Amino acid sequence: MKDFFKYTLATMTGIILLGVVISIIGIISVVGMIASEDATIPVKENSVFVLNLKGIVSERAQEDPLAFLLGDPESEQIGLDDITASIRKAQTNDDIKGIYIETGTVAFDSYATAQVIRDELLKFKKSGKWVVAYGDAYSQMSYYIASAADKVYLNNNGMIDLRGIGIMAEYDKGLFDKLGIKFQVARVGKYKSAVEGFIRQDMSPEDREQRLTYISGIWNKLTDDIAASRKLSAATLNSYVNDSIVALARQEDYVKAKLIDGLLFPEQIKSEIKTRLKLDKDDEINQLSLADMTKVKAEQHNEGEAIAVYYATGEIIDDIMSPFKREECIVGSEMSKDLRELADDDDIKAVVIRVNSPGGSAIASEQIHHAVELVKAKKPVVVSMGGVAASGGYMISAGANKIFAEPTTITGSIGIFGLLPNLSGLVTDKLGVTFDEVTTSKYANFEQKLTLAKENSDEMRHFQTYVDRGYITFLDIVAKGRKMTRDGVNEIAQGRVWIAGDALKHKLIDNIGSLDDAIAEAAKLAKAKEYHSKAYPEKSDWITDMIEASQGNKGSYLDAELREVLGDIYEPVMQLRLDAHRNRLQARLPFSTTIR
Numbered sequence: 001m002k003d004f005f006k007y008t009l010a011t012m013t014g015i016i017l018l019g020v021v022i023s024i025i026g027i028i029s030v031v032g033m034i035a036s037e038d039a040t041i042p043v044k045e046n047s048v049f050v051l052n053l054k055g056i057v058s059e060r061a062q063e064d065p066l067a068f069l070l071g072d073p074e075s076e077q078i079g080l081d082d083i084t085a086s087i088r089k090a091q092t093n094d095d096i097k098g099i100y101i102e103t104g105t106v107a108f109d110s111y112a113t114a115q116v117i118r119d120e121l122l123k124f125k126k127s128g129k130w131v132v133a134y135g136d137a138y139s140q141m142s143y144y145i146a147s148a149a150d151k152v153y154l155n156n157n158g159m160i161d162l163r164g165i166g167i168m169a170e171y172d173k174g175l176f177d178k179l180g181i182k183f184q185v186a187r188v189g190k191y192k193s194a195v196e197g198f199i200r201q202d203m204s205p206e207d208r209e210q211r212l213t214y215i216s217g218i219w220n221k222l223t224d225d226i227a228a229s230r231k232l233s234a235a236t237l238n239s240y241v242n243d244s245i246v247a248l249a250r251q252e253d254y255v256k257a258k259l260i261d262g263l264l265f266p267e268q269i270k271s272e273i274k275t276r277l278k279l280d281k282d283d284e285i286n287q288l289s290l291a292d293m294t295k296v297k298a299e300q301h302n303e304g305e306a307i308a309v310y311y312a313t314g315e316i317i318d319d320i321m322s323p324f325k326r327e328e329c330i331v332g333s334e335m336s337k338d339l340r341e342l343a344d345d346d347d348i349k350a351v352v353i354r355v356n357s358p359g360g361s362a363i364a365s366e367q368i369h370h371a372v373e374l375v376k377a378k379k380p381v382v383v384s385m386g387g388v389a390a391s392g393g394y395m396i397s398a399g400a401n402k403i404f405a406e407p408t409t410i411t412g413s414i415g416i417f418g419l420l421p422n423l424s425g426l427v428t429d430k431l432g433v434t435f436d437e438v439t440t441s442k443y444a445n446f447e448q449k450l451t452l453a454k455e456n457s458d459e460m461r462h463f464q465t466y467v468d469r470g471y472i473t474f475l476d477i478v479a480k481g482r483k484m485t486r487d488g489v490n491e492i493a494q495g496r497v498w499i500a501g502d503a504l505k506h507k508l509i510d511n512i513g514s515l516d517d518a519i520a521e522a523a524k525l526a527k528a529k530e531y532h533s534k535a536y537p538e539k540s541d542w543i544t545d546m547i548e549a550s551q552g553n554k555g556s557y558l559d560a561e562l563r564e565v566l567g568d569i570y571e572p573v574m575q576l577r578l579d580a581h582r583n584r585l586q587a588r589l590p591f592s593t594t595i596r
Contacts, residue, residue: 041295046097046277047286049090049293051083053142054104057113058328059313059356059386060539078290080113081311081535086293087120091127093296096288099124100273101149103135103142109356110387111218112406114141116514118225121148130276134269137161140222143259147226151261153269160254161247165215165222171201180425184450186464188471189415189495198419210497217499218408230258304530305349307522308342309384309515310335311535312353316360316368316392330357330396332364336371338537343375350380350522352533353400354515359391362416362470368396369477376401380525384518385409385509390497394508395474398481401525403509404518405500412508414478415495416470418463424454482507 055076090096099121108114121131125148133146136155143160146152154160176183176198183198193207203211220234227234240246240257254260264272273285288296312335314328342351353372359365375381376399383389383397385405390413397403397411405411427433435452437445449456450463478489484507492498492506503509511517523531 040297041288041292043093043095043288043296044286045095046279047095047288048273048277049086049096049099050287050289051086051099051101052104052290053101053106053145054078056107056109057083057117058109059113059354060311060535080116082290082294083117084120085298086290086296087117087124089293089296089298090288091124091129092299096129097277098130098132098273101131101133101146103133103138103146106139106142108141108387110410111141111222111408112387114145115221115225115406115408118145118148119514121145125150132269132272132276134264134266144222144226147229151272152230152259153262153264153272154251154254154260156251156263156265158251158263159247159249160259162241162259163246164241165219167211167215169197169203169207171197173197173199173201176421180423180427180430182422182425184420184422184456184460184463185417186420186460186467187415187417187495188468189417189493191497192413192415192417192495195417195419206496213502214410214497214499217501221407232258302532304532305523305526305528306347307519307526307528307531307533308345308348308351309519309533309535310338310342310351310353310537311356312368312393312396313356313386316357316364316396318361318364330360330364330368332361332367335368339368339371339375342536343371343378348379348534349528349531350382350526351375352382352384352515352518352522353397354384354386354518355389355393355397356386357390357393357396358388359393359395359413362392362395362474365392365395366473366477369399372396372399380522382518382522382525384513384515385411385500391415391495395477398478400481402511402518402521404511404513404515404521405503405509406514407500407512409500409503410497411500411503412492412496412498414474414489414493416467416474417495418467420450420463422451422453422456424452427452428454478508 055078057078057080059079060081061077061079087099090099101121125131131149132151132153133149134153134155135142135146135158137158138146138154138160140161140163143162173183183195185195185199187195191206191210193204193210196204196207223234223237226232227237230237240259251263255262270285271281274281274283277285279285312330314330316330316332318332339351342348372381381400383400383403385393385397385403386409387406388410389397389405390411394411394414428435435448437448439445443459443462446459446462449459453459472486475486475489475493478484478493479486482489492508498506498508500509500512504512511521519531519533
C-alpha cells in the first residue's frame with residue numbers, strides 16, 4: 001500500500017510539473033507570436049516575392065494560426081486583400097525584382113477573385129518587373145492566374161486541367177419521394193431556381209438558360225484573357241479544349257499548344273529565378289512569402305479624407321446559426337449597427353461596401369438595406385461587387401449612389417422563395433403516426449399543419465401571399481435605388497441571375513470596375529481631392545478567436561477538419577444542416593460559387 005501511494009503521488013507530481021512546463025511554453029509561444037505579428041520585416045536587396053497559391057482564397061481571410069499549425073495547409077484561408085496589397089508593395093519596393101508564382105491545390109470563392117489577382121499581376125508587369133509561374137499541376141483557375149506571367153513552366157510530369165466551365169446540379173426529389181417527404185414551395189420569379197433541387201428531377205428550361213448565359217460569359221472572359229497573354233486566338237484555345245481532355249494530354253503537347261513555355265523539375269526552376277536575379281549557382285535566393293509581405297512596411301497613404309471600405313462577405317443571416325458558419329457570414333443586426341456607426345462618424349467622408357454574397361435571409365437583407373439608406377442620407381455610398389452580389393446580396397447593394405462590379409461578377413437574382421418540408425408521407429403513411437388537435441383560433445397550429453398535415457392548402461395560400469409581399473418589397477427597393485419603375489424591374493427580375501456585362505445593359509449596375517475604381521468614385525462624390533481608405537470591420541483578433549473556439553462559440557478549427565473529411569460534399573451537408581435554422585423567407589442563390 002505504501003508503494004501504491006508513493007507511485008500515485010509521483011505520477012500526480014509529474015502530471016502537475018508537465019502541465020506547468022506546457023503552460024510556460026505556451027505563454028512564451030503566445031508572447032513570441034504577438035511580437036512577431038507586430039514586427040515589420042526588412043526587405044533585402046535583390047529579393048523575390050514568392051506567391052504560393054494554395055488553400056482557399058476568399059475576399060478577406062481571418063487570422064487562424066492554430067488551424068494552420070494543427071490542420072492541413074491545403075485548408076489554409078488566404079485573403080484576396082492580403083494578396084493584392086502584397087503585390088502592390090512588391091511593385092513599389094525597389095529591392096523586390098519580381099514575383100514567383102507557385103501553385104498548389106487552391107480554391108477560389110469566385111471567378112472574380114482569381115481575375116482580381118490576375119489583373120494585379122498585369123499591373124505589376126507594367127512597372128517593368130518580371131513574373132514567373134511554376135506548378136506541379138495547374139487547376140483551371142490557377143492556370144488562368146499563371147497565364148499572366150512572363151514565363152509559365154510546368155513540372156515534367158504535371159498537368160493543366162483546362163476544361164471549360166460546367167455545372168452538375170443535384171436533384172433530390174426522387175430520394176425524398178422514397179422517404180415520403182414532399183417539399184412545398186412558395187416563390188416568385190420563374191428563374192428563382194434555389195428550390196428546384198427539392199421539387200424537380202432535372203433542370204428547368206429557365207434555369208438552364210440563365211446558367212448557360214452567365215457561365216458562357218465567364219468562360220469567354222477567361223479564354224480572351226488567357227489567349228491574349230499566351231499570344232493565341234480564343235478560337236484556337238477553345239478548339240484545343242473541345243478536341244481533347246486537356247488534363248490527360250502529354251506534357252510535350254502543352255508546349256506545342258503554347259500553353260506553357262517549358263517543362264522543368266523543381267531544382268531547374270530555381271536556376272531560372274537565379275538567372276533573372278543575376279545570382280551565381282551557389283548563391284541563396286532572398287525570398288519573401290505572402291506572410292512576410294503582409295509585414296513589409298507599406299508606403300503611408302493616410303493623407304486626405306478617410307473613405308471607409310466595409311467588407312460584406314458570405315451568406316446573409318439573422319443571427320449566428322452555428323459555430324461552423326461563424327466565418328464568412330453577414331449578420332443583419334451586426335452589419336446594420338456597423339453602418340449606423342459609420343454614418344455618425346464625421347471623420348468618414350464616404351462609405352464603399354464590398355459585397356461578395358449570394359444573399360440569404362430576406363428580412364436581414366432588408367434590415368441592412370435600411371441601414372445603407374441611413375448612411376446615404378449623410379454621405380455617399382458606393383458598392384463594389386465581388387464575385388457574387390445576388391438576391392439578398394443585390395438587395396443590400398441597390399440603394400447605393402453608385403454600383404461597380406467586376407467583369408465576372410454574378411448579380412441580380414431579384415426574387416424571393418420559401419421552402420417547407422411536409423413530412424406526412426413519412427410520419428403518417430410510413431410510420432403510422434397520426435395527429436389530432438384542439439384550438440381556440442383557426443390558424444393556431446398553422447406551422448404544424450404546414451409540415452405534418454396532408455391537407456394544408458389554406459395555410460399554403462397564406463404563405464404564398466407572405467412571399468408575394470416580400471417580392472413586391474424587393475422590387476420597390478430596387479426601383480427606388482435604381483430610379484426605375486416597379487414594372488420595369490419586374491421585367492428583368494423574376495429571380496434571374498446576370499453576369500456583370502448584362503447587368504450593366506439592364507441598369508442594375510453603373511460601371512464595370514475594380515474596388516479601387518469604386519473608392520475613387522466615392523471620393524469624387526464626397527468631393528475629396530486627397531483621400532485614403534480604411535477597412536471595416538476590423539479583422540478579429542486570433543487570440544480571442546481561439547478562446548471563443550475553446551468555449552464552443554466558434555468552430556473555425558473544427559470546420560477546417562470537417563472540410564477535409566467531407567471534401568466536395570461539405571457544402572451541401574452544411575446547407576442541409578443549417579436550413580432548419582434559416583428564416584422562412586429567403587433571397588438566396590441556389591448554388592455555391594467556390595471553384596477550383
